[in-house]
Amino acid sequence: MKKKLAVSVVALMTSVLMLAGCGGGASGGSSQGSGGTAGGVFKIGAIGPMTGDGAAYGMAVVNGSKLAVDEINAAGGVNGFTFEHKGEDDELNNEKSMNAYNTLKDWGMQVLVGPTTSGCCIAVSDLAHEDSMFLLTPSGTALDCVKYDNVFRVCFSDPAQGTASAKYLAEKGIGSKYAVIYDSSDPYSSGIYESFNAEASAQGLTIVSAEAFTSDSNKDFSVQLQKAKDGGADLVFLPIYYNQAALILKQAADMNYQPVFFGCDGMDGILTVENFDTSLAEGLILMTPFSADATDERTVNFVKKYQEQFGEVPNQFAADAYDGVYAIKEAIEKKNLTPDMSTEDICKGLMEAFPEITINGLTSSALSWDASGEPNKEPRIFAIEGGKYVVQ
Amino acid sequence: MLNTIRRKYGFYIVIVLFWLLMTLLKSAGALSSHFASLLVPMTYYAIAAVALNLCVGILGELSIGHAGFMCIGAFSGAIFSLLTKEALPGALRFFLAFLVGIALAALFGFLIGIPVLRLKGDYLAIVTLAFGEIIKNILQAVYFGVDSKGVHLALDMTDFTLEPDGLTLIKGPQGVSGTPRDSSFTVGIIVLLLALVLVHHLMDSRDGRAIMAIRDNRIAAEATGIHVTRYKMLAFTLSAAIAGAAGVLFSHNVTTMTNITNYFNYNASIMLLVYVVLGGIGNINGSVVAAMILYLLPEMMRGLQRYRMLIYAIVLILMMLFNWSPALVEKRRKAVAWLKNKLPGRGKGVA
Numbered sequence: 001m002k003k004k005l006a007v008s009v010v011a012l013m014t015s016v017l018m019l020a021g022c023g024g025g026a027s028g029g030s031s032q033g034s035g036g037t038a039g040g041v042f043k044i045g046a047i048g049p050m051t052g053d054g055a056a057y058g059m060a061v062v063n064g065s066k067l068a069v070d071e072i073n074a075a076g077g078v079n080g081f082t083f084e085h086k087g088e089d090d091e092l093n094n095e096k097s098m099n100a101y102n103t104l105k106d107w108g109m110q111v112l113v114g115p116t117t118s119g120c121c122i123a124v125s126d127l128a129h130e131d132s133m134f135l136l137t138p139s140g141t142a143l144d145c146v147k148y149d150n151v152f153r154v155c156f157s158d159p160a161q162g163t164a165s166a167k168y169l170a171e172k173g174i175g176s177k178y179a180v181i182y183d184s185s186d187p188y189s190s191g192i193y194e195s196f197n198a199e200a201s202a203q204g205l206t207i208v209s210a211e212a213f214t215s216d217s218n219k220d221f222s223v224q225l226q227k228a229k230d231g232g233a234d235l236v237f238l239p240i241y242y243n244q245a246a247l248i249l250k251q252a253a254d255m256n257y258q259p260v261f262f263g264c265d266g267m268d269g270i271l272t273v274e275n276f277d278t279s280l281a282e283g284l285i286l287m288t289p290f291s292a293d294a295t296d297e298r299t300v301n302f303v304k305k306y307q308e309q310f311g312e313v314p315n316q317f318a319a320d321a322y323d324g325v326y327a328i329k330e331a332i333e334k335k336n337l338t339p340d341m342s343t344e345d346i347c348k349g350l351m352e353a354f355p356e357i358t359i360n361g362l363t364s365s366a367l368s369w370d371a372s373g374e375p376n377k378e379p380r381i382f383a384i385e386g387g388k389y390v391v392q
Numbered sequence: 393m394l395n396t397i398r399r400k401y402g403f404y405i406v407i408v409l410f411w412l413l414m415t416l417l418k419s420a421g422a423l424s425s426h427f428a429s430l431l432v433p434m435t436y437y438a439i440a441a442v443a444l445n446l447c448v449g450i451l452g453e454l455s456i457g458h459a460g461f462m463c464i465g466a467f468s469g470a471i472f473s474l475l476t477k478e479a480l481p482g483a484l485r486f487f488l489a490f491l492v493g494i495a496l497a498a499l500f501g502f503l504i505g506i507p508v509l510r511l512k513g514d515y516l517a518i519v520t521l522a523f524g525e526i527i528k529n530i531l532q533a534v535y536f537g538v539d540s541k542g543v544h545l546a547l548d549m550t551d552f553t554l555e556p557d558g559l560t561l562i563k564g565p566q567g568v569s570g571t572p573r574d575s576s577f578t579v580g581i582i583v584l585l586l587a588l589v590l591v592h593h594l595m596d597s598r599d600g601r602a603i604m605a606i607r608d609n610r611i612a613a614e615a616t617g618i619h620v621t622r623y624k625m626l627a628f629t630l631s632a633a634i635a636g637a638a639g640v641l642f643s644h645n646v647t648t649m650t651n652i653t654n655y656f657n658y659n660a661s662i663m664l665l666v667y668v669v670l671g672g673i674g675n676i677n678g679s680v681v682a683a684m685i686l687y688l689l690p691e692m693m694r695g696l697q698r699y700r701m702l703i704y705a706i707v708l709i710l711m712m713l714f715n716w717s718p719a720l721v722e723k724r725r726k727a728v729a730w731l732k733n734k735l736p737g738r739g740k741g742v743a
Contacts, residue, residue, distance in 0.1 A: 050698060051698065088694065089698070091654070092651070094646050094648055095655060106426045118650065119648060122648040123650075126647055126648070144566075184564065194549050214529065216653070
């Protein structure tokens with residue numbers, strides 16, 4: 001019996017190994033652009049949660065970057081070369097994200113657009129740093145995401161969002177007493193709250209209540225809302241994702257509490273929540289880099305194509321990833337990088353190029369970078385009026 | 393006797409051969425980096441499965457909070473490594489991190505065991521379930537750091553301030569990051585072998601016989617003078633300690649533990665239980681094989697894109713049928729008997 005077990009173990013391991021070999025050699029479901037000279041393909045990988053809780057964000061990043069890749073290829077590519085794109089699932093799990101990274105590395109990835117979430121990004125950046133792989137995260141907002149010099153990001157960092165929110169509120173004089181409801185189990189949410197809190201006290205804003213919830217208790221917010229109401233808060237700051245925010249808006253309306261609600265980029269998408277009465281979101285203010293309702297040509301074109309291809313309105317994750325790919329294109333053109341260069345050389349070239357480029361993207365008309373990896377772009381504030389984003 | 397030796401050492405040899413094969417292939421560059429990166433997780437999930445099988449299969453008590461013990465091992469080991477990152481050389485530091493992780497996980501196992509293992513019935517399952525959730529939530533909320541003024545602990549970030557020379561160890565939901573990547577496949581295999589030797593020897597020892605006697609018939613065991621609670625505590629604490637070792641390997645492989653809800657939650661404990669059940673409850677070697685294969689499967693099916701989770705579920709059901717369906721078990725038994733006829737006679741092991 002044991003012998004049989006031992007034999008079957010060896011047999012299984014060998015077959016698995018062969019499978020692994022196959023996976024490493026051939027490239028799986030990827031979107032290769034037409035044309036391109038032999039060996040003249042830049043391989044761009046994307047990582048995000050494509051299944052499970054964060055699937056909406058991961059799919060947006062993978063789809064957004066794929067759209068940009070297809071567009072660039074259709075328009076003649078970069079310096080005569082084309083992009084090849086492949087997305088991998090990380091299930092919102094650091095360990096799986098590292099596996100996804102290694103899968104893409106075997107595929108021949110030269111530049112990584114991702115991972116989508118902060119925790120995964122920090123874990124993968126360790127590996128990317130060891131391998132000298134250029135990493136551009138569309139939406140890894142935590143401070144530590146860009147601690148290595150080969151890592152850049154498209155989005156604002158958590159502290160930048162919190163600080164900018166508090167500054168904006170103080171400048172415009174919106175509200176007099178503030179309440180915060182945040183997800184203490186989420187690095188993104190607590191990161192923003194931390195910096196918001198610091199800046200608010202520097203600006204002399206009064207925070208009457210700061211109530212947390214966790215991912216295990218994110219359905220009923222009546223206690224947090226009651227505290228905000230009892231404290232007399234006329235503005236509730238929600239540095240959280242839109243799915244929970246939709247519940248908060250509904251429950252606030254049910255208890256007849258009508259403060260101004262203010263959110264950050266995670267709020268983008270609230271109008272697409274299923275079974276959500278969008279009239280409740282009227283008057284909601286949010287600071288997000290991207291509005292699908294914008295009327296400039298680039299955005300209109302992007303939204304139309306995205307809807308055609310993927311059947312939904314793109315959110316800021318998709319826009320960040322889309323801009324990221326265009327930034328990489330710009331940087332490659334600037335330094336005349338070619339696909340036959342080693343990953344290290346491409347990484348070095350991109351690291352030099354990124355602080356020098358400025359692109360006209362969806363999330364900013366003049367998007368540029370510091371050598372530290374942080375983007376320079378102006379925060380955009382929108383209010384929801386008549387079911388649309390209106391620039392403030 | 394000879395059979396016993398062959399039965400036990402046979403599996404160790406398979407593991408060593410597996411290690412040798414992988415190491416050779418890796419140094420020859422024949423392994424894809426994806427597969428090479430899966431080797432370490434495979435070993436620590438196998439170790440965790442051994443730990444849980446000791447509790448579920450040998451002791452006969454259902455635990456659905458073993459991810460909690462892994463979590464304790466992972467965090468305490470990582471914090472120890474962060475504190476001594478500069479002070480100690482890598483190998484010694486990692487060894488001590490193991491001791492710290494194992495000791496703390498064992499301590500928690502012991503503390504939980506004191507009230508619960510005295511009871512009859514399925515109380516351990518309920519308590520371990522709660523324990524896993526409590527540990528996860530506490531570690532997710534707590535801010536912990538050291539500086540020249542001592543140790544700082546807070547549950548709210550606004551109360552948490554460190555001197556400039558301070559070192560933040562746990563940063564609330566942002567967790568622990570910067571743990572040195574000390575785990576390697578070789579270390580994982582060594583720990584796995586140690587865990588296997590420990591559990592196998594326990595099973596053959598007087599203590600182990602007592603533990604299994606309790607599992608099979610508590611009243612009869614009590615009547616023969618076996619101190620039931622004492623032996624239950626022994627097995628459960630040992631099980632928690634081994635899970636802690638798996639946790640130390642985890643944290644020194646992943647290095648960044650943020651958003652721990654996603655990997656030390658209730659589902660992770662259930663996943664360990666799936667490894668144990670599909671490998672065979674009470675079959676320690678089987679759970680090692682099951683853990684390795686079941687960890688590999690979804691990763692190897694990445695080529696199938698979004699369908700892989702669906703297929704993974706189907707594979708789980710098929711494996712369950714293969715292992716436990718009476719009709720299939722009968723067919724397998726016949727196949728084995730047929731094979732035995734072909735081969736020179738050999739006693740049947742207790743698989």
